[in-house]
């Protein structure tokens with residue numbers, strides 16, 4: 183409404199101005215190409231204004247005609263991009279939904295509509311992978327390396343492919359390149375740690391671990407534990423090479439993870455070798471208090487030797503003093519009491535080692551065997567001894583190094599599980615119980631860690647990396 187009023191006002195002013203001009207006195211006479219025009223100054227000015235107005239209109243019309251194809255093209259282009267992005271989105275949804283054909287179709291469409299290879303290449307690679315076409319995916323990932331914007335994404339794709347194919351050398355190379363591009367990315371650091379450690383490049387592994395802890399790629403206790411295991415690995419290698427630095431590394435490993443029995447054992451062993459028996463004994467007592475393990479006992483007796491069986495029993499009582507209720511402690515004391523021919527004491531320790539229910543409950547294999555020995559030695563009762571040996575056959579297995587990832591058991595501790603290669607996978611615990619099925623005769627695995635590699639008869643060969 184106001185606009186109309188303003189327009190009317192403008193028209194009124196122009197008309198009034200024109201009338202006023204036309205009424206002004208003064209004549210003009212123009213002679214041009216044989217024509218003569220006589221008029222007033224006002225009319226002349228009006229005529230000039232009218233010609234200028236017409237010229238402006240003609241110019242605007244000409245500009246419209248000139249520009250319209252370009253505007254039209256721009257509109258078409260915008261439409262293409264919009265449809266291209268839509269195809270890209272749909273393709274990503276298809277990848278998330280695990281629909282390979284759908285994903286490939288949208289990838290092709292996005293590629294045609296959008297002239298931006300960096301955007302569509304990842305989708306194409308993912309669609310190819312969903313289709314199981316690893317070769318095509320690899321081509322896309324490799325093409326992504328050419329462009330600085332997509333290089334990192336391409337490296338990640340190639341790394342995952344190499345890991346799946348079990349090509350660790352290639353994987354390490356890709357992760358090194360990724361690390362050079364982004365040295366603080368959490369997955370780059372954890373992958374670099376893992377692959378370098380497997381490769382035996384423990385220096386790089388340690389640096390990667392430290393950086394990973396710094397950027398919080400790993401929870402702090404987890405990073406500390408891994409460092410301890412890595413140090414123990416280094417100490418083991420150093421000892422094998424006769425490097426005197428082994429002791430320092432083992433000590434540091436035990437400081438970081440006091441419950442890592444293997445670290446305490448190695449430190450004690452190196453101390454004994456250096457003639458520091460008393461110090462070794464203290465290390466072993468400390469380790470037993472946190473992680474009772476049968477390997478510590480012979481070292482303890484070696485650190486400060488005892489003269490006879492009774493003295494040995496006394497020494498082992500000292501070793502186990504802080505964790506006397508633990509089944510490993512009770513089993514160790516039972517063995518020593520048996521050797522010292524203290525039958526009553528041996529029986530008491532065995533009942534305690536059997537856990538809840540005592541000897542009538544579910545004593546472990548070792549407890550059953552020691553009971554057989556006790557019955558034979560104390561009473562010469564071979565029948566009772568045979569009964570205990572029979573019970574030992576079906577008794578729960580003794581603790582061993584069991585991988586918490588795959589359930590495989592190992593005789594000796596190592597930084598990596600020999601079956602699934604999980605780093606720091608081994609824990610000292612009872613292996614998953616194996617009981618013959620009542621019908622069928624197949625082996626059935628009971629217990630928490632039901633894993634294919636857990637059956638006693640099918641224990642995988644464990645590589646002792648240490």
Ligand SMILES: [Zn+2]
Pocket residue numbers: 585586587588589590599600601602603604607
């Ligand atoms: Zn494993």
